[in-house]
Amino acid sequence: MIEVKNLHKGFNDVQVLKGITTTFEPGKTSLIIGQSGSGKTVFLKSLIGLHTPEEGTISYDGKLNIDFTLEQKREWRQEIGMVFQGSALFDSQTVQENVMFPLKMFTKQPEDEMLDRVNFVLQRVDLENSNFKLPAELSGGMQKRVAIARAIVMNPKYLFCDEPNSGLDPNTAILIDNLVQEITHEYQITTVINTHDMNSVMEIGEKIVFLKDGVKAWEGTKDDIFKTDNESVVKFVYSSKLFKKVREAYLNETK
Numbered sequence: 253m254i255e256v257k258n259l260h261k262g263f264n265d266v267q268v269l270k271g272i273t274t275t276f277e278p279g280k281t282s283l284i285i286g287q288s289g290s291g292k293t294v295f296l297k298s299l300i301g302l303h304t305p306e307e308g309t310i311s312y313d314g315k316l317n318i319d320f321t322l323e324q325k326r327e328w329r330q331e332i333g334m335v336f337q338g339s340a341l342f343d344s345q346t347v348q349e350n351v352m353f354p355l356k357m358f359t360k361q362p363e364d365e366m367l368d369r370v371n372f373v374l375q376r377v378d379l380e381n382s383n384f385k386l387p388a389e390l391s392g393g394m395q396k397r398v399a400i401a402r403a404i405v406m407n408p409k410y411l412f413c414d415e416p417n418s419g420l421d422p423n424t425a426i427l428i429d430n431l432v433q434e435i436t437h438e439y440q441i442t443t444v445i446n447t448h449d450m451n452s453v454m455e456i457g458e459k460i461v462f463l464k465d466g467v468k469a470w471e472g473t474k475d476d477i478f479k480t481d482n483e484s485v486v487k488f489v490y491s492s493k494l495f496k497k498v499r500e501a502y503l504n505e506t507k
């Protein structure tokens with residue numbers, strides 16, 4: 253469980269995050285949504301320790317990150333998996349080498365144990381016959397699967413995904429969303445996803461945090477988001493005619 257309390261972060265006197273308080277639970281896919289510039293990336297970067305807040309706290313399973321010793325910080329880093337926008341694979345390395353990278357970096361496991369683990373996660377993301385391919389030989393969806401395999405190879409407690417669906421067609425995006433959700437449930441990971449994709453919100457939004465101008469303007473589940481009359485959420489999520497229709501259909505069905 254990640255608990256965020258009264259988080260403030262700014263740059264050069266410009267306040268970006270203005271007192272965010274929320275929680276992210278294990279075994280749930282939590283989504284951060286909001287307009288461009290609302291502070292989603294700054295928030296995600298704060299959660300993974302790339303930004304230091306001026307005020308407020310973030311705790312991971314009860315441990316405050318500001319209290320971490322250097323050794324605890326190292327351990328905590330190993331409990332984090334990241335899926336970056338655009339996958340961020342090493343172009344000159346094979347799929348196997350990409351996925352093995354965190355194991356080589358952080359563990360002293362023998363090569364055959366590492367290979368077993370790599371094969372296990374590659375199988376989990378349905379990429380068992382791609383060990384020796386280079387990223388350029390894979391489709392965008394397959395690259396994303398490799399990035400997910402690499403993110404879970406260390407068996408993380410926390411998984412952070414930055415725009416995991418960017419550049420993917422809607423079908424592939426849904427497959428990736430479902431894969432991330434399955435893995436989250438299966439291994440009880442605390443997963444936080446930064447997204448613009450309203451399909452993801454409707455599909456896997458077990459918790460949704462809506463940011464507006466650096467403030468948490470709303471939070472709830474994908475079911476709540478259909479019913480809410482919060483003006484800012486309605487304006488943002490239902491700006492598209494399609495989603496407006498989906499919402500009307502949902503509300504009619506549940507009358």
Ligand SMILES: Nc1ncnc2c1ncn2[C@@H]1O[C@H](COP(=O)(O)OP(=O)(O)OP(=O)(O)O)[C@@H](O)[C@H]1O
Pocket residue numbers: 263268286287288289290291292293294295
């Ligand atoms: N390192 C930085 N230095 C100064 N300002 C920054 C820095 N990082 C972000 N900002 C500012 O913080 C604000 C929020 O940016 P952020 O990238 O978090 O928005 P976002 O919601 O992720 O937007 P998008 O959806 O377009 O990615 C912006 O005004 C941005 O210019």
